[in-house]
Amino acid sequence: MKNRAAVALFVAALLSLPALAQQQPAASTSQDQSSQTATSNNSSGSSATGKAPLQYESRQGFWGKVNPFARKKYVQRQTQPIRDRVNELDELTAANTKMIKDVDSRAQQGIQMASNKATEADQHAVDAGNKATTAQETATKANTRLTTVEGVVSNIDQYKSTNQTEIRFRPGQSVLSQNAKTALDQMAEPLKGQHGYIVEVQGFSSGKGQEAIGTSRKMADAVVRYLVENHEIPVYRIYVLGMGNAPVQTTTAEAGQKPKRMSGGRVEVSLMKNDLEQLATSSTAPAPAQ
Numbered sequence: 001m002k003n004r005a006a007v008a009l010f011v012a013a014l015l016s017l018p019a020l021a022q023q024q025p026a027a028s029t030s031q032d033q034s035s036q037t038a039t040s041n042n043s044s045g046s047s048a049t050g051k052a053p054l055q056y057e058s059r060q061g062f063w064g065k066v067n068p069f070a071r072k073k074y075v076q077r078q079t080q081p082i083r084d085r086v087n088e089l090d091e092l093t094a095a096n097t098k099m100i101k102d103v104d105s106r107a108q109q110g111i112q113m114a115s116n117k118a119t120e121a122d123q124h125a126v127d128a129g130n131k132a133t134t135a136q137e138t139a140t141k142a143n144t145r146l147t148t149v150e151g152v153v154s155n156i157d158q159y160k161s162t163n164q165t166e167i168r169f170r171p172g173q174s175v176l177s178q179n180a181k182t183a184l185d186q187m188a189e190p191l192k193g194q195h196g197y198i199v200e201v202q203g204f205s206s207g208k209g210q211e212a213i214g215t216s217r218k219m220a221d222a223v224v225r226y227l228v229e230n231h232e233i234p235v236y237r238i239y240v241l242g243m244g245n246a247p248v249q250t251t252t253a254e255a256g257q258k259p260k261r262m263s264g265g266r267v268e269v270s271l272m273k274n275d276l277e278q279l280a281t282s283s284t285a286p287a288p289a290q
Helices: 002-042 072-154 178-191 209-231 276-283
Strands: 160-169 197-204 238-242 265-273
Touching: 160 178, 160 209, 178 209, 178 265, 197 209, 209 238, 209 265
Parallel strands: 197 238
Antiparallel strands: 160 265, 197 265
């Protein structure tokens, strides 16, 4: 009986040892953690999660470094802070990765938008340059046109002789011959649709006084009638004058000689033009190819 009681006491002592060993490490661990937490609070450094870093336990109770009788719950309780801290770090890493991707995406969008704006600004600059060039060309043309118009206006009453035809008549007659009609056709045909011209018709006749003037006027009227009826030249563009037996105007080669008088009848038809026709031609000219 005594042996059995001794064995039972020995077994009970053995069974109580693991519980005591687990209580002692837990108490020592709590003391170490409290002291380490106080130390970490006093220090200036902190971890990425904003919590105090985990402290390594220098001793682990009655059994030293390794407790061969540690239970599963005890191990889980000891490793739970490590698992929690690892999970927090994983979440923090995922959040930082997402934030970096968002920042990179916004940066790429900003770069693309800036590139598009720069391209658009370049296109606007090119368009503005083309419009400026076109405006400069238009201004140059307008200036040239204005200069031409000013020249025309200043010389609008200045007519220059471009063609002159002489029609001969037999003495005492005022009927146009075929040769006279042909000469008038050659002079009047190019005048269709033109502007800025007048026709001077001067009649000369032999004789004296009013009789010569009347005869010269009849010959000039015959020429005017032919031009109006056959070539539709407006009457307001024709100036008629019967000169009678007035002396014929001398040319430069005959300058210094006495003026000659007509022995027969003739009519001088002079075509006079100003710059209006040139202005009308330039305004209807096709624009140069761009």
